[in-house]
Amino acid sequence: NAGVTQTPKFQVLKTGQSMTLQCAQDMNHEYMSWYRQDPGMGLRLIHYSVGAGITDQGEVPNGYNVSRSTTEDFPLRLLSAAPSQTSVYFCASSYAWKVNSPLHFGNGTRLTVT
C-alpha cells in the first residue's frame, strides 16, 4: 500500500498566488487532516475531515480551504498565499476518529512564499 501520498514535495509561490496541495490515502481511513510544521512550534492542525462531505476547522484555519468529496482525497487550498504561510505541510489520516487511533502521515510539502 502507498499509505498517504502528498504532492508536490516542494513549491515556491509568490505572494497572492493560489495553489492546491494534494493528499490521497489508500487505507480507507475515515479521518483525514492537514497540519503545518513551523520551527519550535510542533505541528498545528489546519483543517480536518471525519468523512466524505464533512470538514471542520482546526487550530490555524485562516487562509486555507479544504473539501472532501471522496474518502480517499483531501486537498488543501491556499487562497492567496502570504509569506506567513511558508511552512512544511503534512497530510495525515487515521482509521477512526477516536482517541486510540494513531495518525499516519504523508511525507510533507515544503512551501515557500516570497
Next chain:
Amino acid sequence: AQKITQTQPGMFVQEKEAVTLDCTYDTSDPSYGLFWYKQPSSGEMIFLIYQGSYDQQNATEGRYSLNFQKARKSANLVISASQLGDSAMYFCAMREAYNNNDMRFGAGTRLTVKP
C-alpha cells in the same frame, strides 16, 4: 493554553545507553490517548508508541517504552540501547475525546546519539 509540553529542546545520549524524553500534558478529559512520533532528518513522521488513559500498564514497542504517570500527567518516552539511527526529532502528542479527538503536538525534542 499549551496542552503538550516538552521541556527538552535538545538531548544527547551515548550510543548503547538509555535515554528518557520528557512529556507532560494538560487535560480534564478522562478519555485520551498519548502518542510519540519520530521525525528523522529526511522529514517523515513515524508513529512509535501509543498509551491510552485507561491502560493499566505502560506501553512498550521493541526498544521504546512509555513511562505513563497519570496523576502527574506525564508520558515520558524511554529509548533503550540507543542507536545512531535514533538521532531525530521526537514529538509527543495527545488526542482528547472532549477536543473533537484532534491530535495536538508538543514542540519536540531533538535527540542526538553520539558514537
